[in-house]
Amino acid sequence: xKKWMLxxxxxxxxxTFTACGKKAAKVAPPTQEPVVEKVEEPTTRVEKPVxxxxxxxQQKSLEELNKDQVLKxxxxxxxxxxxxxxxxxxxxxxANWLLKFATVQILIEGHCDERxxxxxxxxxxxxxxxxxxxxxxxxxxxxAKIKIISYGKSKPLVQGVDEASYFQNRRxxxxxxxx
Amino acid sequence: xxIRQTVLLVLAGLLCWQLRGQEEVTIRIKEGxxxxxxxxxxxxxxxxxxxxxxxANPVYETLWNDLEFTRIFKMxxxxxxxxxxxxxxNAINFKDWASIQANILVSGQLELTADDRVIFxxxxxxxxxxxxxxxxxxxxxxxxxxxxxxxxxxxxLKHFGEKPLFTSxxxxxxxxxxxxxxxxxxxxxxxxxxxxxSSALDMLPSWSxxxxxxxxxxxxxxxxxxxxxxxYSGKTELVSSGGSNYAADWSPVADxxxxxxxxxxxxxxxxxxxxxxxxxxLTFNPAIDTSPCWSPNGREIAFTSQRSGTPQIYxxxxxxxxxxxxxxxxxxxxxxxxxxxxxxxxxxxxIENRFDIYVYNLKSNEIGxxxxxxxxxxxxxxxxxxxxxxxxxxxxxxxxxxxxxxxGRNLRQITSSGENKMPKWQKSAK
Numbered sequence: 001x002k003k004w005m006l007x008x009x010x011x012x013x014x015x016t017f018t019a020c021g022k023k024a025a026k027v028a029p030p031t032q033e034p035v036v037e038k039v040e041e042p043t044t045r046v047e048k049p050v051x052x053x054x055x056x057x058q059q060k061s062l063e064e065l066n067k068d069q070v071l072k073x074x075x076x077x078x079x080x081x082x083x084x085x086x087x088x089x090x091x092x093x094x095a096n097w098l099l100k101f102a103t104v105q106i107l108i109e110g111h112c113d114e115r116x117x118x119x120x121x122x123x124x125x126x127x128x129x130x131x132x133x134x135x136x137x138x139x140x141x142x143x144a145k146i147k148i149i150s151y152g153k154s155k156p157l158v159q160g161v162d163e164a165s166y167f168q169n170r171r172x173x174x175x176x177x178x179x
Numbered sequence: 180x181x182i183r184q185t186v187l188l189v190l191a192g193l194l195c196w197q198l199r200g201q202e203e204v205t206i207r208i209k210e211g212x213x214x215x216x217x218x219x220x221x222x223x224x225x226x227x228x229x230x231x232x233x234x235a236n237p238v239y240e241t242l243w244n245d246l247e248f249t250r251i252f253k254m255x256x257x258x259x260x261x262x263x264x265x266x267x268x269n270a271i272n273f274k275d276w277a278s279i280q281a282n283i284l285v286s287g288q289l290e291l292t293a294d295d296r297v298i299f300x301x302x303x304x305x306x307x308x309x310x311x312x313x314x315x316x317x318x319x320x321x322x323x324x325x326x327x328x329x330x331x332x333x334x335x336l337k338h339f340g341e342k343p344l345f346t347s348x349x350x351x352x353x354x355x356x357x358x359x360x361x362x363x364x365x366x367x368x369x370x371x372x373x374x375x376x377s378s379a380l381d382m383l384p385s386w387s388x389x390x391x392x393x394x395x396x397x398x399x400x401x402x403x404x405x406x407x408x409x410x411y412s413g414k415t416e417l418v419s420s421g422g423s424n425y426a427a428d429w430s431p432v433a434d435x436x437x438x439x440x441x442x443x444x445x446x447x448x449x450x451x452x453x454x455x456x457x458x459x460x461l462t463f464n465p466a467i468d469t470s471p472c473w474s475p476n477g478r479e480i481a482f483t484s485q486r487s488g489t490p491q492i493y494x495x496x497x498x499x500x501x502x503x504x505x506x507x508x509x510x511x512x513x514x515x516x517x518x519x520x521x522x523x524x525x526x527x528x529x530i531e532n533r534f535d536i537y538v539y540n541l542k543s544n545e546i547g548x549x550x551x552x553x554x555x556x557x558x559x560x561x562x563x564x565x566x567x568x569x570x571x572x573x574x575x576x577x578x579x580x581x582x583x584x585x586x587g588r589n590l591r592q593i594t595s596s597g598e599n600k601m602p603k604w605q606k607s608a609k
Contacts, residue, residue: 079510116511117513117514117558118557119470119483119513120485122439123423124467126441126446149401149402151380
């Protein structure tokens, strides 16, 4: 019995020492990434509902609607405030949306690029906003639901000194203020 | 103005605008008098002022810079003072000062009191006649050292028959981060004071004729409206009603303003009686009419109109009649500013996407360019004496304010931090 106990003790000692010895030795970094088990989705998948435009409109806040740019901004020619031919489809799309949601009220912001004086650009930006308002009214929108404001060159959309930047800054933006 | 004069104006105007194509047209308007050479030896300091040298320098430097700025005086270079014996205020040897070509000698004495007040005394001598002409004493808190120097310089101007200039102030818009507020500062860019504190855009400030109120446009109620701030009471009141309202200019002769408003649906110029509140519309044109500016006698108004297709400068009688076009070439002119003597109109022209400041002489029909090949230059405004202008320029990257003489000389930058725009110089100083 004693002999057996001694053998067990010595065995455990040896094991302890070898373990210690192993610990002291430099451990090689694992070469393989730990395997991550893939967890499958449950088979009963919930179909994400496709919301209609109406439902989206109901669900989203004013900020979200404006952030999503449901109403597209339009751009203008240098020193001009008449509506460009290629901007008319955008205004038509805006008008279609606005006619669909007749409770909506909007603010049209007129903006200019930096190549003008401050005083003149306020007037020019206002003319741009007004041109956009008149165009929407001609497409059937109630002008009483449109307010306009001009920021002149105070609020450029992009910073840049090339025609592409200037073009982006010469714009009218359509902000939904009430739905 | 009869037809013949108008035709002459048109022809001369055409000629001038063609000349402009050759670049580098400078105006040479003879002001008659040669500049007066002034010597300003170092001030005598009392013990306390000598100990705290930081007072003496600002007063001396400010006075020197003011006098040099005028175009009335010419400062005798300091290094010439070393050719003659050291200045002794108790035994002035006028022959010495005459030998370095000085005509006027200004002797200053600066005292600092134990309670940190500054007392500045100066005496002015005419060197040729070896005479004392006049002297003044000014006292004030240490912080007002620069103002004391400006007041002293104004006294000199007044003595030589000029209007005071150095105590005049400039109102302007300062942008820093998202803030855009209105500030007032000394003509030389020192001592800025903020006067509006809204988080919205505040812009296009201008002075009332008594310099007690500031008119400006603010978007604080979500549309550009005209406000009037009383500098002394600190009260602000709304002046406009409906539409976009901006570019106000106070009549130099009456309690009335002209400004641009779109309250009737289009940018038009309105006259408002500030006592009765009564308004009169002055322009009736489907085009843009803006940037009105009184002539110094209050009889005419210069403004910008796009009625010909592009923005051009026009002048009309103060009742809105007798409209005539001033700029005849070019496709973009705005921001007219009438000089205090009524002789000149400064404005901004855009030519090949360069924005420069031009001065048009209404009598001779000559046109001069004040800025050249250096960023965008905007919003010119005349000094009370009509010899200088302040304007904003982005020539150094950010928009900063600059001073320049009526003939394009002596350009200097007066602001340097943040962005500074839309300056308006007071029309008079006390």
